[in-house]
Amino acid sequence: MEGVDHLADERKKAEFNVEAMKIVWAGSQHNLEVSNRISKLVADDPAFRKDDRTMLPRKELFKNTLRKAAYAWKRINELRLSEEEASKLRFYVDETAYTDLHWGMFIPAIKGQGTDEQQRKWLPLAYKMQIIGCYAQTELGHGSNVQGLETTATFDPHTDEFVIHSPTLTSSKWWPGGLGKVSTHAVTYARLIIDGKDHGVHGFIVQLRSLEDHRPLPGITVGDIGMKFGNGAYNTMDNGVLRFDHVRIPRNQMLMKVSQVTREGKYKQSDVPRQLVYGTMVYVRQRIVADASCYLSRAVCIATRYSAVRRQFGSQNGGPETQVIDYKTQQSRLFPLLASAYAFRFVGEWLEWLYTDVMQRLQANDFSTLPEAHACTAGLKSLTTSVTADGIEECRKLCGGHGYLCTSGLPELFAVYVPACTYEGDNIVLLLQVARFLMKTVSQIGTGKQPVGTIAYMGRIEHLMQCRCNVQRGFAELSADLVEAAVAHCQLIVVSKFIEKLQQDIPGEGVKQQLEALCGIYYLSLLHKHQGDFLATSYLTPKQSALANDQLRALYSKVRPNAIALVDAFNYSDHFLSSILGRYDGNVYPKLYEAAWKDPLNESVVPDGYHEYVRPLLKQQLHTARL
Amino acid sequence: MEGVDHLADERKKAEFNVEAMKIVWAGSQHNLEVSNRISKLVADDPAFRKDDRTMLPRKELFKNTLRKAAYAWKRINELRLSEEEASKLRFYVDETAYTDLHWGMFIPAIKGQGTDEQQRKWLPLAYKMQIIGCYAQTELGHGSNVQGLETTATFDPHTDEFVIHSPTLTSSKWWPGGLGKVSTHAVTYARLIIDGKDHGVHGFIVQLRSLEDHRPLPGITVGDIGMKFGNGAYNTMDNGVLRFDHVRIPRNQMLMKVSQVTREGKYKQSDVPRQLVYGTMVYVRQRIVADASCYLSRAVCIATRYSAVRRQFGSQNGGPETQVIDYKTQQSRLFPLLASAYAFRFVGEWLEWLYTDVMQRLQANDFSTLPEAHACTAGLKSLTTSVTADGIEECRKLCGGHGYLCTSGLPELFAVYVPACTYEGDNIVLLLQVARFLMKTVSQIGTGKQPVGTIAYMGRIEHLMQCRCNVQRGFAELSADLVEAAVAHCQLIVVSKFIEKLQQDIPGEGVKQQLEALCGIYYLSLLHKHQGDFLATSYLTPKQSALANDQLRALYSKVRPNAIALVDAFNYSDHFLSSILGRYDGNVYPKLYEAAWKDPLNESVVPDGYHEYVRPLLKQQLHTARL
Ligand SMILES: Cc1cc2nc3c(=O)[nH]c(=O)nc-3n(C[C@H](O)[C@H](O)[C@H](O)COP(=O)(O)OP(=O)(O)OC[C@H]3O[C@@H](n4cnc5c(N)ncnc54)[C@H](O)[C@@H]3O)c2cc1C
Ligand SMILES: Cc1cc2nc3c(=O)[nH]c(=O)nc-3n(C[C@H](O)[C@H](O)[C@H](O)COP(=O)(O)OP(=O)(O)OC[C@H]3O[C@@H](n4cnc5c(N)ncnc54)[C@H](O)[C@@H]3O)c2cc1C
Ligand SMILES: [Ca+2]
Structure with missing residues (x-):
């Protein structure tokens, strides 16, 4: 066939x-x-x-x-x-490979934090991969709290060098991708100490391995931190551990775009605005949002195709059974994820624009939109990665038992994706930052400062001004609820960017109609999930909420005949999907059967270990067996 | 240290x-x-x-x-x-090993479905492990819909045998644990065909492998279906594929407790009540609920201990940082899971009682409680396994980056546990069964039949009788909402069994108080999550809902100082937990560091592959390299 x-x-x-x-x-x-x-x-x-x-x-x-x-x-x-x-x-x-960090973190860090001179020296080497770099920030004891890092970089005025050192076990660098086995260099974050004074965390370019024989340089202990979630997944990456024993680097290897140490050991700020360094963070997180739509759409593509292939129950007069995609329970789990994949795509496009816009403003010394841009990227990074990780796993479950096989592609997709919820900012820590931004905005309502952009709606919520409380203590106590508010804020951004997209001219027969249906599914499914918030605040009556739910079901029926085409539009090759369940041609069963025989366990009919451990048991001869 | x-x-x-x-x-x-x-x-x-x-x-x-x-x-x-x-x-x-299926499915199936004679013949062999058995029901094409299985068992009156055959590719047995490489026998489910007439699916004992050399018997093709989610995880199990090419077994290897085939090829029911076979299902699912509390408590134990060890932010005047367990966001994610672990323990105890009770009644030809018992075990299996799978993953995230390492124990715990949401009944399919039971109960209100047991509360909801609709069509259309209702019903069972437990005498200073706090956290966190349902039906006002949430936060503070002791009470050894983050002594960092060096990648400082694939790249000599 x-x-x-x-x-x-x-x-x-x-x-x-x-x-x-x-x-x-x-x-x-x-x-x-x-x-x-x-x-x-x-x-x-x-x-x-x-x-x-x-x-x-x-x-x-x-x-x-x-x-x-x-x-x-x-x-x-x-x-x-x-x-x-x-x-x-x-x-x-x-x-996933060391090259991700080289191109995605090492080079951007040098671009973002290095002086022109430093860029001229290091970037050509990196672009040609004559050196390979990683991004060594996190330590055994500190991840989220970057300001708490313990590695030290002490200026030695006698030799004009920094001495990089790991003073404690918990100061060992831990997690950096590409560090364990490959990188020759690392942008290393350490506390700058001059004359006994701690100037806080700064970035340094440190060579780790000899360019001749790849052996660690003197004073450097480096290795891989071991197996991670999943089979292949992130285990193709050498996330590493690194300790420094008084390793010396020349002074000009501190990244000095925003602050500098002079030959005399004077610490000073350059005239470049500090805020520019946030640009890198906004850039990286914006990339993560774009990635979210890729990963989610991959999982949705697999689950949607397989749901159309898989039939279970409902055969009438010996006819074929029902395709499981026709069950409303299946639709109510799958279609909101399909809608989310599209929604994240469009909000990702908008973030790309936002990044460009912010960078242009920063160059022109306009910092006004930076807090909002920061909150948007932090919040959307958190929202989209959480939904995507959960969504991949839901897609796996939507495939029933067969989704648990690696050949479905879904277990690996989950395992390789899920750390996105943790790296580049733990998702809860990020939402707390958004919450703080929202609280600040609320506290400024009525001071004459009109909120604009994604928080413009807050200007219309005057009653928020009535609830004043001790912000500091209240924040910690109510933080779990504030995180929910931050999530809602981010969902609102996604919805509004989806709607803005639909206001554009979109060519192609029926294309806009489909996107409208998906947009409806996106916001109505959120409304259903969070109806409590709408009812509690009387934004909706129970009757309206029920009608919204009816409308949601109607949209499922509308999308159903288009579901396969909507995932075809992602344009993924079978190689890229690497999922038998998600094959373009739907030829699932013969291919599953074929693939099974490739497992190493099937190399012999009688398994290795039979003679030692199975036969003696069957023959009641275990008492004499050596196990 | x-x-x-x-x-x-x-x-x-x-x-x-x-x-x-x-x-x-x-x-x-x-x-x-x-x-x-x-x-x-x-x-x-x-x-x-x-x-x-x-x-x-x-x-x-x-x-x-x-x-x-x-x-x-x-x-x-x-x-x-x-x-x-x-x-x-x-x-x-x-x-996880073939023995799980031998003891947990093969033997119970023979006990539950075999005649006394069959039990006398097969059970002693199985008890001594002179034969090893598995449970071969699922096929490539059919899992949830057992009645749709395609394997045939055709009676041949000439030889007094059944001919077991796999007529299509999709009829290949697929998934049975222990089948792939170890089992000598399988309880195999196949359509019974006599004289061209299909009598539906029945169980048969089929020998698969020679007891002498372990080779598959003639007509049998058998192997492993390949890698599954996770590294170790379920890959210690040989889930298998099996095809029959006209394999003959004696007539007395059909499991004949409830229906029989005579020498003449007559199909007849025995006088044993059919319902008895449901007993096995209730038994197996009740075991799964008990397991859920084990798995969830393991994950919670790890995350709770590590949350007390891990400190991040909040250092005052150079003092230690805040233990992350003190953050309200961490508590609001962790403590409801701690409470759920206890809640599932107690509902599991109750299910064990229910099983015994139902079996006694069945023996006495009292089938009245069977539908309720069936709905309870189906629903609670679904609820507890879903919460546990999600809960393990949440615990992993609560550990930040380090939770992603296999040495945290959590990735493997998740990967090995999560198929419990799928096997023994896909969780959504099970909830649909509960929903059907609830609808039937509702439809009988007013007919004089008073609901009892876990559905007694329905007798008090007269207004439900007003909403009559076309049940058949309505059920399919509204199934997603009915699944939500079924979940709520199951949560009510868990809450009420927790409360019943607290009405018992519980010795030990402060023990009952702690359990009361946990019970409160369990139901208040559910109430918060589903406040929309309570508000929409006016069971709560927004004000009450907010007060409930305040109370929930207060309970978090109450449980906080007891958290470590509450997980110590699970009494898990470090060997069993196999998690560095969850170590009893909290000595996390040195042990993480130590463990890293054991990864095979660290056997050499310069990694295998450097000379072929890294050096030529660094030296710009790739054009001549053979890759
Ligand atoms: C696959 C992977 C790749 C990585 N790659 C790199 C890399 O290349 N370079 C690099 O430097 N690092 C890397 N990291 C490290 C990563 O950046 C950190 O793991 C991440 O920042 C989270 O920090 P943490 O592990 O310290 O979590 P923690 O902060 O310890 O989090 C533990 C728990 O505490 C909670 N918590 C922490 N602070 C607060 C607070 N203030 N309020 C409330 N709750 C709080 C968190 O929500 C979480 O539940 C990687 C990590 C992974 C998993
Ligand atoms: C690790 C593991 C071990 C196993 N061990 C064994 C074993 O030892 N022996 C054995 O015989 N089997 C075993 N199985 C198979 C297991 O029992 C089946 O996978 C399970 O019953 C689910 O069936 P399925 O795979 O056909 O899912 P499907 O029914 O194909 O499910 C696919 C999707 O369709 C949906 N769906 C299906 N029917 C309906 C419906 N009527 N209405 C709405 N939605 C529906 C489901 O909710 C799901 O989202 C094992 C499976 C696994 C993963
Ligand atoms: Ca809700």
Whole structure:
């Protein structure tokens, strides 16, 4: 049955132009073209095979990742790919690796925090990968509280050097990706000490390994921190541990864009605005929001296709059973996630714009929108990653038992994605920052300062001014409730950006109608989930809330015939999805059956261990067996 | 610092008698004594070591499991352990294995569905493990819909045999644990065909492998279905695939307790009540509810201890930072799970009673409580496993970055537990059954039939009678909302059994007070989460709902000083927890550091693959490299 499209009937049902939707999802015709070209390049190249990933032991897995990373780099150079194409290629290779940190954190940190001179020295080396860098901030004892880091960088005026040192066990660097086995350099965060005075945490470029034989330099202890969640997943990454024993670096390896140490050991601020460093953070978090829509849409694509293939119950007169996607319970779990994937895509586009806008303002010394931009990216990072992680797992459950097999693609997708809820800011810690921003906004209502942008709506809520309390004590005590408020605020941003998107001109037959239905599903499902908040504040009556729920069900029926086409619009190749349940052609069962036999356990019919541990048991001869 | 108890101060704060609480948790002094003894036996025996589990490739992992299972059986025999002790030993060995299915499904199926004669023949073999059995129901194409299974068992009157056959690819057995590599026999479910007539699905004992050399018997194709979620996790189990090519078994290997096939090929019901077979299902699901409290409490124990060890932010004048357990956000995520662990323990005890009660009634031909018992076990299986799976993952997130390391114990705990949401009935499918039961109860209100037991409250809701609709069509359309109602019904059962428990005499200073606080946290946190339902129906006013939330926060403060002691009361050894973050002594950081170096990647300082894939890249020599 190779070549048969088992989902052809589903695709015929679609009431919109799928090709036009692909452009909407990709962001532009150009993006779509690049994605098509690069994803095919990766999928067609057996060197990028990944279906064996969950079966490899750690060392082989890791070695294989080193191979792929080198090969990818080779191809990027051979084909003279642009930066855009190169990053797309890494995206489609779809394997977490040291290169993520090199390109995604090391280089941006130098760009964001290094002086022009430092950039001129280090960036060309990094761009050519003559050095490989990581981002060493977190320690065993401190992650969220960056200001509490313990590693020290003490200025030695005699030699014009900094002495980098790990004074305690808990000051050991712990977690940085790429650190454990590969990086030659690290942007290392440490407390700057001059003449006994602590100037707080600053970034330093520290070489870790010899460029000749890759051995750690004197005073450096470095290694991998061990297995993480999942089989392949993040275990392709060498998250590392690092200790410094009085390691010396030249003074000019402190990143000095915003503050500097002079030859005489004077600490001073440069004339570059401090706030510029927040730009990097906004940039990284905005990327994470964009990633969320990728990961969620992948899971949704798998679960949607399989839900149309899978039939269970409901056969009438010996006819076929019901496709599980036709059950309203399945729809009520799946379609809000489908809607969320689209919603996150559009809010991600908006964040990209926001980042550009903020950076332009910062360059022009306009800091007015920075707090809002910071709150938006922190909050949306938290919201989208939490929903995506939970959503991937829900998609796995939507596939019943078969979702638990690695060949479904979903266990690995979850395991590799879920730390996004923790890194770049623990999601609860981030929401507390948003909550603080909201409280500050509320406290300023009536002072004449009109809230604008995503908080403009607060200007209309005068009654909030009546509830004044001891903010400091009250905040801690009510923090759990404030986190809920912060989530609601972020959901409002997502909804409003979705609606703004729909106000634009969107070409393609039926495309806008589908997006309108998805937008409705997004906000009505949130309304249903949080109806308590709307009822408690009398924003809705119970009757209205029930009507909203009816409307939500009606939208499920509207989306149902378009579901397969809506996930086709994500334009993912089978290689990228790497899920038998999510195959484009829906040919699930024969392929599941085929794949099973590849497990190492099936190399022999009688398993290794039978003679020692099974036969003596069956034969009642355990008492003499050596176990 | 070995030997120092870093949590000693926390333990001093406890306001109740921990030893007395241990008895409450264990169920009795006797249970506690057995648990103590057996858990120590396992923990002290290096043969049961499990800290390397996430690092082993599949074949080694599996072989190691075979070894442990044989060794456990050897010890059980050497020490002449009772059945109770033996099952505790398997519990503390804490490694999913073929023996789970042998003892937990194969034997109960023969007991529940076999005639006396069949039991006399097969059970002694099984009890001595001279044969090893599994439970082969699910197929590639059918899991939830058991009645749709495709495997056939055709009676051949000429030879007095059944011919077991897999007519399609989707009829391949798929998932049964222990099937892939170990089982010699399977209770196999197949459609009984006599003379062309289909009598529906029945159970058959089928031998799969030679007892001499373990090779599959003629006509049998069998293997493992491949990697599943997580590293060690469920990959110690050989979930299998199985195809039959006209395999013949004697007629007396059909399990004939309730229906029989005679020598002449006549199909008839025995005089044993059909309903008895449901007993097995109630039994198995009741065990799953008991397991839920074990798994959830393990995760909660780890997260609670680590939350007391972990400090982040809030240092005043250079003093220590705040323990993260003191943050209200942390408490609002953690304490409801702590409360749920206790709640599930008590509802599990009640279910155990319910099972015994139902079985006694069935023996006496009293089927009146069976529908309710069925709904209770189905619903509570669904509720407790969903909360536990989500709860383990929440506990992992509560540990920040370090929770993502396998040495935290939490990734594996999640991966090995989460299929409980799917096996023994997909949780949504089960809730739909509960919903159907509730609808039926509602439809009978006013007919004179008074609801009793867990549905007695429905007799008091007369207004429900006013909402009549087309049940068949309405049910499908509203099924998502009905599932929410079914969940609420199950939560009510849990709450009421917790309250009933508190009405008993509970010895030990302060013990009852702590349980009362936990009970309050359990129902108030549910009330907060579902306030919309209470407000929409005017069961609560917004003001009352807000007051309830204040009360919830007050209870968090009350439980806080007792938190460590409340998890100590679970009485888990460090071996059983196998979590560095959850260590009894709180000595987290040095042990995390130590453990990291054991990863295979750290066997060499310069990683395997450096010369082929890293050096050429750094040296710009990739163009000539063979990758
Ligand atoms: C896969 C992965 C990759 C990583 N890569 C890197 C890397 O490349 N470089 C690097 O430097 N780091 C890296 N990290 C580390 C990561 O940045 C930290 O783990 C993250 O910042 C969370 O900090 P933490 O682990 O200290 O969590 P903690 O702060 O210890 O969190 C524990 C708990 O405390 C709570 N909590 C903490 N503070 C507060 C508060 N003030 N109020 C209320 N609750 C609070 C949290 O919500 C959480 O529930 C990585 C981590 C992972 C998992
Ligand atoms: C680790 C593991 C161990 C197992 N061990 C065994 C074993 O030892 N022996 C054995 O025989 N089997 C075993 N199984 C199989 C298991 O019993 C089935 O996977 C389970 O019954 C779920 O069925 P399914 O996979 O067909 O899910 P499906 O029914 O295909 O579920 C897919 C989706 O459809 C939905 N759905 C299905 N029917 C309906 C409906 N009527 N209305 C609304 N929604 C519906 C579900 O909610 C789910 O979202 C095991 C499975 C696992 C994961
Ligand atoms: Ca709710």
